[in-house]
Amino acid sequence: MKISTLKFFFLCSLFIIHCTLLNALTLDETLNTLQSISPNKTIQFRWDPLFRSGTFIFGDHSGSFSVSSKEGETGYLLINNQELFTVPQPFNRVGALVFPEQFVTSLKNIFTRLNDNDASRFQVAAIIIDAGHGGRDSGAVGNISINGRITPVYEKDIVLKVALALRDRLVQTYPNKQVLMTRDTDIYRTLDFRAEMANAVTVKDNEAVIFISIHANWGANPNARGYEVWHITSGHRRTLLDPSRHNYSSDINAILNAMLEEEFATESILLADAILQGFREVFGNTLPSRGRKANDWFVVRNSRMPAVLVELGFVTNRQDTLLMTSEDGLQKLTSSVYNGIVNFIGIFER
Numbered sequence: 001m002k003i004s005t006l007k008f009f010f011l012c013s014l015f016i017i018h019c020t021l022l023n024a025l026t027l028d029e030t031l032n033t034l035q036s037i038s039p040n041k042t043i044q045f046r047w048d049p050l051f052r053s054g055t056f057i058f059g060d061h062s063g064s065f066s067v068s069s070k071e072g073e074t075g076y077l078l079i080n081n082q083e084l085f086t087v088p089q090p091f092n093r094v095g096a097l098v099f100p101e102q103f104v105t106s107l108k109n110i111f112t113r114l115n116d117n118d119a120s121r122f123q124v125a126a127i128i129i130d131a132g133h134g135g136r137d138s139g140a141v142g143n144i145s146i147n148g149r150i151t152p153v154y155e156k157d158i159v160l161k162v163a164l165a166l167r168d169r170l171v172q173t174y175p176n177k178q179v180l181m182t183r184d185t186d187i188y189r190t191l192d193f194r195a196e197m198a199n200a201v202t203v204k205d206n207e208a209v210i211f212i213s214i215h216a217n218w219g220a221n222p223n224a225r226g227y228e229v230w231h232i233t234s235g236h237r238r239t240l241l242d243p244s245r246h247n248y249s250s251d252i253n254a255i256l257n258a259m260l261e262e263e264f265a266t267e268s269i270l271l272a273d274a275i276l277q278g279f280r281e282v283f284g285n286t287l288p289s290r291g292r293k294a295n296d297w298f299v300v301r302n303s304r305m306p307a308v309l310v311e312l313g314f315v316t317n318r319q320d321t322l323l324m325t326s327e328d329g330l331q332k333l334t335s336s337v338y339n340g341i342v343n344f345i346g347i348f349e350r
Contacts, residue, residue, distance in 0.1 A: 024098040125207035126178035131163035132215040135188025140218035142315030155216040165334040195302035211307035225317040226288030230309040231268040267306035275340030
C-alpha cells in the first residue's frame with residue numbers, strides 16, 4: 001500500500017511529537033516523582049504567571065526556575081537561593097506546563113542529596129511549651145479596671161492563651177517536629193511533672209529538644225513593666241548523661257557531662273536572645289525590654305535540654321495588663337515568642 005508524501009511527513013511528525021512527549025512530564029507526574037524522595041516531607045509547587053517562573057518546595061528546600069518560550073532551551077535551576085544548575089527548561093505545550101525528563105531527574109537528585117544531608121544534620125526535633133501554673137495555682141494575680149469595673153487577672157489564663165496560640169503556629173510551620181505542651185487546659189501540673197515530661201521526649205542522637213516556659217510577672221512597684229527572658233546560670237551543674245548508656249569511665253563521663261552542660265547553657269542563651277529579638281521586632285520601643293537574665297528556676301535547671309523562661313509582662317502594671325488581656329496584645333506576644341523560636345531553630349539547624 002502506498003502512502004502520499006504529505007501523509008508520510010504527517011505520520012513522522014506525530015511520531016516525533018509522541019517521542020518528545022515521552023521525555024517530558026506533566027506537573028502531577030513531576031510532583032509524584034519528587035514526593036517519592038520522602039513521603040514525610042510535603043512537596044509544593046508555586047507559580048508566578050507574571051514572571052513566568054515557578055518554585056518547587058521540598059521540606060525546607062526550594063528549586064526555582066523560569067519557563068522557556070519554546071521547547072529545547074536550557075536555563076538555570078536555583079536551589080535554596082544559593083546554588084545554580086544548568087538544566088533543560090520547562091515549557092508550555094498546548095497550554096499546559098511540562099517538565100523535561102532531565103529537568104525532573106536533576107531536581108530529584110538534588111533534593112535527594114539535600115534530604116540525605118537533612119537526615120544526618122543536627123536539628124530540633126521537639127519543642128516543649130510549658131504554660132506556667134494552672135488549676136488551683138493561679139500564679140501572679142493582678143487587677144484591671146474597665147469602665148469602672150474591677151476584674152481580677154490571673155497569670156495562668158494569660159500564659160495558657162499564648163501557649164495554645166504558639167503551639168498552633170509552630171505545628172503549622174513544623175509539621176514534622178513534635179510540638180508538645182505540659183498543659184493545654186486549666187489544670188494543675190507539678191514542677192516535677194513538667195520537667196519529667198520534657199526529659200521523657202525521645203529523639204535521635206542528632207536531634208535536640210528545646211523547652212520554653214511561659215509566665216507573666218508580678219511586682220510590688222506598679223510602674224514595673226516589660227518582658228524578660230531567663231536561662232540557667234553558668235555555674236549550675238546537672239547530670240545530663242545517662243551512665244547506663246555508655247561504657248565510659250567516671251572521669252570521662254564527668255568531662256562529657258560538663259561539655260554537654262556548657263553546650264546546653266550556650267544554646268539556652270542563644271534561644272533567650274532570639275526570643276528577645278522577636279519581642280523587639282514586634283514591639284520596638286513600645287514595650288520595655290528587661291533583657292536576658294540568669295536564674296536556676298526549677299523547670300529550667302531540671303530540664304536536660306536548652307531551656308528558657310519567658311516573662312511576658314507584669315499583671316501588676318496597667319499597661320502590661322491591658323496588653324496581655326486584649327486579643328491584639330495576645331497575638332503580638334505570641335508572635336514575639338514564635339519569631340524567636342523560629343529564628344533560633346533556623347540558626348541551630350544551619
